[in-house]
Amino acid sequence: MRIAVTTPNGNVGRHVTRMLVRAGVRPLLLARHPRSVPDELARHVEVAPADSREPDQVVAATRGVDAVYWVDPPAASADPLADYARATEAITTAVTRNGIARVVFQSSVGAEKRHGAGEIDGLAATEVALDGLGVDVTHLRCGYFFTNLLLDIESVKSGRLQTVLPVDVPMSWVAPRDIAEVAALTLLNRDWAGRRVQAVHGPDDLTWSQVAAILTDELGRDVVVDRITDEARYEQFLAVGMPPAMAGAVLGMSTGLRDDFVPEQERSVVTTTPTTLRAWIRGDLLPALRDAPG
Known part of the structure; x- marks a missing residue:
């Protein structure tokens, strides 16, 4: 089975790639910048240049592919839902023209x-479009x-x-590596068919207050969380250069x-899934804080 992976350097995709390699698969990596793929992976993967918002590029890159791990790239323009629509067109066109059986x-x-x-909403539109193709598709509904x-x-x-969210209302928090594990196992499992939805909720539902308490314990200094208004968050997004439509779309996710x-x-x-916030803080956040300037 020939498996393609998009966003191979992303938070999830980089783990998916390595898991497939460890499973004995030689994945095809679709990358906007092929040279960004780490040298250590070079002899274990194939790399094809492709922008996931360009249907012709994705079609050309995925010829002969049996299954694909697809990620809509994050919005990058003043019209975020249009960006998602372009990514949706790219994957649906590739699936249709190349006869890709599993997504x-x-x-x-x-x-x-x-x-x-x-x-x-852009991800929802991709779900709906993939459902309409009649291929085997699993939608991973991932937590925060x-x-x-x-x-x-x-x-x-x-x-x-x-945050604009109530600080004492729990929601699912998840480690990207755990999402990758579910994705890789789903790609390798030949026993499912049709349309599936697979939520990936992480180990616990956490409130923002609990997150702050865990950070306080692990960092050894006080961390607090303040609830701010929607208007204040929107103005913050504008202040860092987001176009209004993008600021509204990012705010709308909350x-x-x-x-x-x-x-x-x-x-x-x-x-x-198993990875706790404490484990992730120790393995990922603390090193990032040590490396951060200032």
């Missing part, structure tokens, strides 16, 4: 809403990535986090899942 798609908790969840804390590492260092949202799949042995 594992990295979606998100909240895609089941279909509308009203900001950028997640631990690695999102790295996107605001200055706030972590200062000991003051901010506000759209804030009020009475319940994931379609409940927590169970199937949806629970």
